[in-house]
Amino acid sequence: MERAELADWLRLSLTPGIGDGAARRLLAAFGLPGQIFGQTAAALRQVLSQAQAEALQAAPAGLQAAIDQTWQWLQTAEVNGVTRRLVTLGDTGYPASLLEMADPPLMLYLLGAADFDLTQLRHSIAVVGSRNPTPQGATNARSFARALGDAGLPVVSGLALGVDGAAHQGALDAAGDTPRLATVAVVGTGLDRVYPARHRDLAHRITLQGLIVSELPLGTPPLTQNFPKRNRLIAGLARGTLVVEAALASGSLITARLTSEQGKEVFAIPGSIHSPQSRGCHALIREGAKLVESVNDILEELPPLRTQGPAAAPAADGPASSSHTPAAEDPLLDALGFDPVSLDALSARTGWSAAALQARMLELELEGHISRLPGGLFQRMAST
Template identity: 70%
Template sequence: MRLTLTPGVGDGVARKLLAAFGLPEAVFAQPHAVLLQVVSEAQALALAQVPPKLAALADQTWDWLSAAPGNRRMVTLGDAGYPSSLLEMSDPPLVLYLMGPREFDLTQLSRSLAIVGSRNPTPQGASNARSFAQALSEAGVAVVSGLALGVDGAAHEGALQAAGSDHRLATVAVVGTGLDRVYPARHRDLAHRIAQQGLLVSELPLGTPPLAQNFPMRNRIIAGLSRGTLVVEAALQSGSLITARLAVEQGKDVFAIPGSIHAPQSRGCHALIRQGAKLVETVQDIFEDLDLRAAGASAPTDIAAPAAQDEPPLLAALGHDPVSLDALVARTGWPAAQLQAQLLELELEGRVARLPGGLFQRIAQG
């Protein structure tokens, strides 16, 4: 903690110091002249001073750990419980804070997949995230995501739903705040459930608020903990694409679910596919590429159920892209009032979603 708080000494410099001198206490025991062989004059001077915030943060952290010793812990770079997959990254975090049952640890993620995507997904996108996560979890694959709104939350929910009462590591949430905070606040209940049947993970010290610069940094941990990354929906400029790029840099597979050419949330996935990501239509596509199916329980291979023979004509007219009421009038020739009544009925049945901008989209029934 002292290393991470020392001004001018980031994780990169801290790793150089640890590589040169071993344990952190050995770093602070070095004479000034010896430190200068590894760091700059300013950094060596900073290392000689105890950071003013250290004592208060140490007390806060000790109180947090002591309040739930079976559920809260810290893992440092040299611990046996530190995941080897993160050590393969160019910038592994020095410290990880964990919240979750003691028997769960990050070395259990040999069967894992990251699911990431838009914070504002289409209803179909959220359904896909939940269904894929549920199918993966049923096969014993831990789902890793970031606790954000939208796709992240749906993925965690799907994994927890599949785990049910089975006491196993269902999902891992890597967050961009200290673990004494929940962001977004509406995911407080979800975070509590993950802490009971999964792990909450952060490299940030307690008290760290949701600062924008911390979220892209946590994405490297999401990618690093997982065998591969599935992008469900993403705009062209999104954190999900950062996670995908980091996964590629780490030599991991990237999967993407295609979507409507008219949906902004699909353009990021389409860009990834053009760049070499693997197009995914079913969970089986992922099982086969990562060889995950053999060791797990049976799981559905196709997320979307086949269309029923007696499917309402309006669903066929809707297709699978978002469509406006005017377009439906043109396609069907039916009066707008009749269409609105049928759309409302299908919406109440959960088969059609109403989107912003007066658009409608059918929802595949998993």
């Protein structure tokens, strides 16, 4: 992209009062941004309101700084195998799935491996969920993402804490050292910053075996109003969305709703009826989302996506599969069940003393069979 072309696209996207909808009308009427800015005020008023037409005839504040910053960012196009790119609505590499949305973004900033592009995401699955998942929820997110990766499907998520981060890690686990598009992180900031900062190392791993994507200009901080926009891109890029854990008031449910509105599949993992983090998934299932216990429940709904044989995603890899049982049954695990439970309740169920229970629970925790929850509760891990 030449600097003049970049300047025109940035001017169009940054002009106050010209949202994506108005910008798309202008592109449809006049062609590329350079042609738009050559139109008379009378011609612009055929497409825009008078206030919008007047705003478009003056360069927005801060435009030159944005041009300089973005141009400089693009000039360091490749550092240690990581490339920086800008894809506009007029480019042939713009993902077709986003063109089917009601409000596709004008520009997409890409940070990642040089050989990957967004057109490869036609077979991807979004994995989203709570920022504060239960231990089992985090395990499910990572295990399902790994199983999807083993089946050859890229995983799309939002780089947030909790389920998103676990999903990206699982997809990277599946890729190993193989140079392929493992995962895509759609973020709600400019690509010159990492949010949350705790995921800086994860973001670097993603740039080596995937992509980080944003529609927001460089320098954009993490503003609350931008994350629903991020969610719509996650839904738009992926073939379907898996919700691992979500409260009833959750951004993940926004992503699921947008996925459904786009005519795509929504999947949800059920959980304990006592867990607030399961209520969003249960609500989705009541509304028609497919209940998922293993990755094969996803693959069978999307048969064209199965790129390998049945061994690509064995049932045993499905972390929530009810058919998976431990090699040696433990009576304490049977008494624990799969819902969170207190030590007092376990003592009443088993007749064990508190001291004996504490000793055995510590052993099971160290072996990875149970997890310790806030409030003195324990929960069995489904992988056992």
